[in-house]
Every structure is written in C-alpha cells, then in structure tokens.
Amino acid sequence: MADHDFTGHLIVFVGTPGSGKGVLREYVREVFPQLHFAVSCTTRTRRPGEIDGKDYFFITKEEFQKRIDEGAFLEWIEQDGGNMYGTLKSEILEPLARGEVVVREVEVRGVEAIRNIVPAENRTIIFIEADTWDILQRRIQERAPISPEELEKRRERYERERLxxxxxxxxxxxxxGKLDDAQRELKDAIAGILEKVVQ
Structure with a gap:
C-alpha cells in the first residue's frame, strides 16, 4: 500500500500495440487542457513530428540507466526491441500531491508498479480495445518501418496484453474507421471521472 497522501487522480491509458493510445491521449489533451499530461522518458529514436519534452523526454540508454540507479522512475520497462520507456516519479507523484488530475499512457507491464504506489481511489485504468491483429499490424506498419522480427514480437505482445x-x-x-466513436466514449468516461474527483 502507498504511504503517500494524494488528493489528485491518475488516469492511465493502456492497450495493445497499435490500439491508438497516443492518438486518443492527444484528443483528450485538446478536450481537457486543464489536465496534467505526464511525459515519459524513452531511449527510442524520435519519430517525425515528435517533440522532446512534449511527446517524450528522449534520452540515451546511459542517462536512462543512471535514472534507474537513482530510483527516479515510478515504472520502467525495456521493450522487445531494446528500447526503454519509463515514467519519472516527479511527473506523477508531485502533481497528484498537488491535487491535479494526471493523464499517463503506459504499457500493460507498467501498470502493476503504478497500482503498488497509487491507491485505487486515486487512479482509473482505461484499456483501449482495438481491432484484430491483422488491422493493428497494418496500423503499426503505416506508422514507421518495422522488421519482421519486431512485428512478430509486437504480435506476441498483442496476445499477452489483451489478457x-x-x-x-x-x-x-x-x-x-470508428475513431469518432472512441473519442466520444473516452470523453464521456473522463467527464464522469472528473465529476467524481474534482470538487
């Protein structure tokens, strides 16, 4: 159980690779600009259009390892391709202590660490369910070049994370083809959360 005194609320997006977590997070950023959007660190290469400090903090593997050693991460994972992703404690715990509503997108493997620190009454886990693997595979391949081996690892992750x-x-x-429906569902869900947690 956590020994923190939080007055804020954490909304966590999780979902399989290619489920649209990032697209939906950006939609929420537009509709609910008052929320705090936590930025994570990654060692992966920046994609076209991504902004350091907004989409991710892009750091080297050496910098990432140093932060692990310092205990700076709330949660972190190493993906199948060797890229590392992590959420700095300062990006989550400090805003929660100030009473803010924080939005964070994480991999399924990172949820357990969050559950161990942030009490159930201070968090909501939203799973983004998407289509069949064939459709997600197309989305993933359209986003950036990917090797057949990496694609197979993503398929295995898809199977695991759906569970x-x-x-x-x-x-x-x-x-x-139903992004509007997903956005409406998500907007209603977050409005409902805010109604309960924002005084």
Missing part, C-alpha cells in the same frame, strides 16, 4: 482488459476499470473501443 489485461478484464482488469481495467474502463474499456474504450477504438475500432478501425
């Missing part, structure tokens, strides 16, 4: 869906607090459906 997490029943343990989420809310499920939002983001099916191919």
């Amino acid at each position: 997490f869906m029943p343990s989420a607090d809310i499920v939002v459906h983001n099916y191919d």
